[in-house]
Structure formats: C-alpha cells, structure tokens
Amino acid sequence: MKNLLVAICLIVSIGLQAQTKPLRIIFIGAHPDDCDIKGGGTAALFVEMGHQVKFLSVTNGDAGHQLQGGGMLAKRRIAETKEVAKRLGVSYDVLDNHDGELLPSLEIRLQIIRKIREWKADVVIAPRSNDYHPDHRYTGVLVQDAAFMVGVPNVAPDTEPLRKNPVFLYFQDNFKKPNPFQPEIAVDITPVIEKKIAGLDAHQSQFYEWLPWVGNYEEEVPKDPAKYKAYLLQKRVSKPNADVQKSLEKWYGSARASKALYAEAFEICEYGTQPTEADIRRLFPMLKTD
Numbered sequence: 001m002k003n004l005l006v007a008i009c010l011i012v013s014i015g016l017q018a019q020t021k022p023l024r025i026i027f028i029g030a031h032p033d034d035c036d037i038k039g040g041g042t043a044a045l046f047v048e049m050g051h052q053v054k055f056l057s058v059t060n061g062d063a064g065h066q067l068q069g070g071g072m073l074a075k076r077r078i079a080e081t082k083e084v085a086k087r088l089g090v091s092y093d094v095l096d097n098h099d100g101e102l103l104p105s106l107e108i109r110l111q112i113i114r115k116i117r118e119w120k121a122d123v124v125i126a127p128r129s130n131d132y133h134p135d136h137r138y139t140g141v142l143v144q145d146a147a148f149m150v151g152v153p154n155v156a157p158d159t160e161p162l163r164k165n166p167v168f169l170y171f172q173d174n175f176k177k178p179n180p181f182q183p184e185i186a187v188d189i190t191p192v193i194e195k196k197i198a199g200l201d202a203h204q205s206q207f208y209e210w211l212p213w214v215g216n217y218e219e220e221v222p223k224d225p226a227k228y229k230a231y232l233l234q235k236r237v238s239k240p241n242a243d244v245q246k247s248l249e250k251w252y253g254s255a256r257a258s259k260a261l262y263a264e265a266f267e268i269c270e271y272g273t274q275p276t277e278a279d280i281r282r283l284f285p286m287l288k289t290d
Helices: 002-020 034-048 070-088 106-119 134-149 190-201 204-214 225-236 242-252 277-283
Strands: 024-029 052-057 091-094 123-126 167-171 185-188 263-268
Touching: 024 034, 024 106, 024 134, 034 052, 034 070, 034 185, 034 190, 034 263, 052 070, 052 106, 070 091, 070 190, 070 204, 106 134, 123 134, 134 167, 185 242, 190 204, 190 225, 204 225, 242 263
Parallel strands: 024 052, 024 123, 052 091, 123 167
Antiparallel strands: 167 263, 185 263
C-alpha cells in the first residue's frame, strides 16, 4: 500500500510539473525589428505569465538606413535588440546575414533549424511568404522549409532533433494575393500595449529615422523625444479589423473582446503540428473569457 501511494504521488507530481513547465516560443523575423512589430505584445504577455520567448532576426539589418550601413549599422541594430530584450524580458538573437540579400538557401535553412531546436520551441511564429519585401518573403519560405526538418536527425546532426514538431504560425499581414491572411488566433494585447511600444521605441534607427525617410513621412516624427511613444502608438499600432475582432470574440467571448483596443493575430501554418482548439488554449494561456 505504501509503495502504491508513493507511485500515485509521483505520477501526480510529474503531471503537475508538466502542466507548469514554461512554454517556449520563438518569433522569427527577417530584420531586427520585425518580431517586435508583429508580435511584441503577445511576447510581453507570454513573459508576464512566466514563459520563455526568443526573437530571432534572420538578417543583421545592415542595409536599413539612409545614412548609415554595413558593419556599423549592424552593430547599432544589434545594440537596439539588446535593449528590446531588457524591456520585454525576451532573448534576442541576430543572424549574420546581409539585409536585402536574403535567399532561401540550404545554409540559412540549417541556421534556422538549429535555432528552433536549440530553443526547444513549442511554437514558432514567422511571416507568410506573401510580402512586398524579399527578405520577409524568403524568411517565410525558410521557416516553412524548416518546419518538417526540425525533427529529422540526419539534417543538421550537430543539434539534437525535436521529438515533437512545434506548432508553426504566421504573423498578420494585409496582403490579399494569392490568398489573404486568416486570423485563426487573436490575442488581446491591450493590457501590455505600453510594453509593446517600449520595445518598438528601442529601435531608434528604424522608427524615428529610416522608416520615416523611406516612407516619405519624416515630418510626422516629433522633434521632442518625450512624444516618441505617443507617436508610435498612433503610427505603428492599428485597431483590430472585423476579422480579427471576430477571432477575439471566439477566444475571449464577446464581453472581453469588445474591450480589446489592440490585438495581434496569427494564422496556423499547415506544415507543423496541427493544433486543436484545446491545444491553442494550452499554448496561448492568455486566451481566457472574463
């Protein structure tokens, strides 16, 4: 009887540990600010709940500026990611591939496979391959190409393969052809919007210099740095559209969804583990009705 009780206690203990084990999520973008734009709020929620988050930039961002470039710009942008890591509580890695020159090569696919394996990811989030920027498109292709290979031992054999394929998701975008984005998961980021903005604000070279210049809206950037964050909230964060709002209602209920001022949405990639609704609620524990 005593041995039976010990065995039962051990089983219960293991079950509780499995339930409380932190999730491990990796967001993958082409450039050192992409994950922050598309998933910074969701990442902040995961971190607040005790889970582990990594941002990965596939290029070093060494072309994204009108006055600076090359190694000096890459160093500046890496320094900005380190500041983001402090502000959001995430890990932030930057691969040493040139900005604007990314191709879906085997070499870079293996880099991404290794990063996903090393992180032991439960969830991988990346761009779709529908995008105006070739680096964004090819990052989507590279992650899709890695989706099955992360579990193949003879591919990148220097890193341990994953025994369970992660759930792969896409960031939200507004491109319609050949197929529009589907917001199958929507996360209310209203409670952490200030953290998301703080993360974006760390990318000084991008949001106050390069993007306004290349977009021809430099005059909109405040002269007073004290007004930067209010500017970012107005310029870089949009209200949920009708499809995202419908998804919010599914996951949070209509009462909570009606209060969601800001959201981030994701589409399920067909190439990884296909999650059930219960899986999604386990992997996104912030999806709760009031």
